[in-house]
Amino acid sequence: xxxxxxxxxxxxxxxxxxxxxxxxxxxxxxxxxxxxxxxxxxxxxxxxxxxxxxxxxxxxxxxxxxxxxxxxxxxxxxxxxxxxxxxxxxxxxxxxxxxxxxxxxxxxxxxxxxxxxxxxxxxxxxxxxxxxxxxxxxxxxxxxxxxxxxxxxxxxxxxxxxxxxxxxxxxxxxxxxxxxxxxxxxxxxxxxxxxxxxxxxxxxxxxxxxxxxxxxxxxxxxxxxxxxxxxxxxxxxxxxxxxx
Amino acid sequence: xxxxxxxxxxxxxxxxxxxxxxxxxxxxxxxxxxxxxxxxxxxxxxxxxxxxxxxxxxxxxxxxxxxxxxxxxxxxxxxxxxxxxxxxxxxxxxxxxxxxxxxxxxxxxxxxxxxxxxxxxxxxxxxxxxxxxxxxxxxxxxxxxxxxxxxxxxxxxxxxxxxxxxxxxxxxxxxxxxxxxxxxxxxxxxxxxxxxxxxxxxxxxxxxx
Numbered sequence: 001x002x003x004x005x006x007x008x009x010x011x012x013x014x015x016x017x018x019x020x021x022x023x024x025x026x027x028x029x030x031x032x033x034x035x036x037x038x039x040x041x042x043x044x045x046x047x048x049x050x051x052x053x054x055x056x057x058x059x060x061x062x063x064x065x066x067x068x069x070x071x072x073x074x075x076x077x078x079x080x081x082x083x084x085x086x087x088x089x090x091x092x093x094x095x096x097x098x099x100x101x102x103x104x105x106x107x108x109x110x111x112x113x114x115x116x117x118x119x120x121x122x123x124x125x126x127x128x129x130x131x132x133x134x135x136x137x138x139x140x141x142x143x144x145x146x147x148x149x150x151x152x153x154x155x156x157x158x159x160x161x162x163x164x165x166x167x168x169x170x171x172x173x174x175x176x177x178x179x180x181x182x183x184x185x186x187x188x189x190x191x192x193x194x195x196x197x198x199x200x201x202x203x204x205x206x207x208x209x210x211x212x213x214x215x216x217x218x219x220x221x222x223x224x225x226x227x228x229x230x231x232x233x234x235x236x237x238x239x240x241x242x243x244x
Numbered sequence: 245x246x247x248x249x250x251x252x253x254x255x256x257x258x259x260x261x262x263x264x265x266x267x268x269x270x271x272x273x274x275x276x277x278x279x280x281x282x283x284x285x286x287x288x289x290x291x292x293x294x295x296x297x298x299x300x301x302x303x304x305x306x307x308x309x310x311x312x313x314x315x316x317x318x319x320x321x322x323x324x325x326x327x328x329x330x331x332x333x334x335x336x337x338x339x340x341x342x343x344x345x346x347x348x349x350x351x352x353x354x355x356x357x358x359x360x361x362x363x364x365x366x367x368x369x370x371x372x373x374x375x376x377x378x379x380x381x382x383x384x385x386x387x388x389x390x391x392x393x394x395x396x397x398x399x400x401x402x403x404x405x406x407x408x409x410x411x412x413x414x415x416x417x418x419x420x421x422x423x424x425x426x427x428x429x430x431x432x433x434x435x436x437x438x439x440x441x442x443x444x445x446x447x448x449x450x451x452x453x
Contacts, residue, residue, distance in 0.1 A: 037272075037288055038272045038274065038288070038290070100267055104267070104268075104410070106288075109406075112366050112369050112404075112405060112406050112407060113406065113407045113409065114406040114407065114408050114409070114418065115408075115409045115410075115412070116408065116409070116410045116411075117410070117411055118410060118411055167411075168411070169411050171411075172411055172412075
C-alpha cells in the first residue's frame with residue numbers, strides 16, 4: 001500500500017549530486033599487537049584487555065554521483081566516483097589508565113639490543129578512490145520533504161597513505177618513518193555495506209539536498225592484518241542535488 | 245613567598261617523577277596459556293616470574309622488587325623475590341593482585357661471572373647453568389627462614405639478555421629465561437617446576453660491594 005505512484009511521477013527523475021559525508025567507527029582494543037608493550041596487569045579471570053591503548057577510525061569522503069529512478073520513481077540507483085580519506089589511530093586511553101599519556105612501541109630488536117620508543121599517538125592516513133553503489137527506496141509519494149531508505153555499498157582502492165606519529169619527545173620526530181614501517185599496511189582495497197535513512201528536501205525537478213543518517217554495517221578488506229579493527233559505527237551524508 | 249617556593253618545589257618533584265621510566269618498573273601479568281596462575285614466558289621486561297614450589301606458587305608480588313643481581317665476595321647472585329602463595333583457589337586467576345603468602349626469595353649463585361655494572365649482565369645471554377654442579381649454591385628464604393637446597397637435578401637458563409633502549413637511551417637490561425630443579429630439603433625431595441622469569445635490572449637493581 002505504501003508504494004503508490006502519484007500522477008506526474010511516471011517520468012523518471014534523473015539527477016546529479018555532489019556528496020560529502022563522514023563515518024565514525026568504533027574499534028576493538030588493539031591488544032594483541034606484537035609491537036606494543038602491554039602496560040597493565042592482564043587478569044585472565046576477567047579476560048580484561050592487555051593495555052589501555054585504544055583505537056579509533058573515521059573516514060570522510062567527497063564524490064560525484066548520478067541517480068536514475070526506476071519503477072515509477074520508487075527505486076533510485078545511484079553510482080559515481082568517490083574520494084575517501086580514512087584516519088586510523090592508536091593512542092593511550094588516559095581516561096582509564098595511569099597518568100602517562102604514552103605507550104611503548106617496539107621499534108627494533110637486533111642481537112642483544114631491544115629498542116622502545118615512547119609514542120603518544122599513531123595515525124595512519126589513507127586515501128582511496130572508489131565507486132559508490134546505492135539503492136534508494138522511495139516508498140512514499142513525491143513531496144517537498146520526502147523520507148527514503150537506502151542500501152549502500154562502496155568499493156575503494158588505495159591511492160596513497162602516510163603516517164603521523166606524536167612522540168613523547170619531540171627529538172624523536174626524525175624516527176617517524178621507522179614507526180610507519182612497523183605498523184600494518186593500510187588496506188589496499190576495502191568495501192563497505194551499510195543502511196541509511198534519508199530525507200530528500202526540495203521539489204522534484206529542482207535543485208535540493210539529501211541528508212542521510214548512515215549505519216555502516218560491514219567492512220570487507222583485502223589485508224589479513226590491520227592497523228585497527230573497526231567494529232560498529234555511524235555516519236552522516238549530505239548530497240547537493242541538481243536535476244538533469 | 246615561602247608558600248610559592250614550596251609550590252614550585254612540589255611542581256619540580258612532580259615533573260621529575262613523571263620523567264622517570266616508572267612504567268617499565270611495573271609488573272605486567274600475562275597469564276600462561278597452559279598454567280594460568282603462572283605468568284607466560286615473555287621477553288618484554290614485564291618484571292614477572294613464577295614457578296611451582298611443590299603445589300604452591302612462588303611468584304612475584306606487587307610489593308617487592310622482583311629481581312636483583314648482587315655481586316659480593318667475588319660471587320654473583322641472581323635473586324628472585326616475591327611471595328609464596330597457595331596455587332589453588334579463587335585467586336589463581338590474578339595471583340599477584342593479593343600477595344597473601346609469606347615473602348619468599350630464591351637466590352642462584354652464578355659461577356665465573358664478574359659484572360662491573362648492570363650493563364655487563366648482557367653476558368648472560370643464552371647461558372645455561374646446571375644447578376646440580378657442586379658449589380653452585382641455590383638458597384631459598386621464606387620469611388626469615390633460610391633453606392639450603394641440595395640440588396640433584398635442574399638448571400637455570402638465561403634464554404635472552406637484552407639491552408633495553410628507550411628513545412635511544414639505555415635504560416636497563418632485560419633478563420628472560422627458565423628455571424626448574426629438584427632438591428633435598430631435610431632429606432626430602434622437593435621440586436621447583438615450570439619456572440620462568442622476565443625481569444628488568446637497572447642500576448638500582450644491581451649491587452656490587
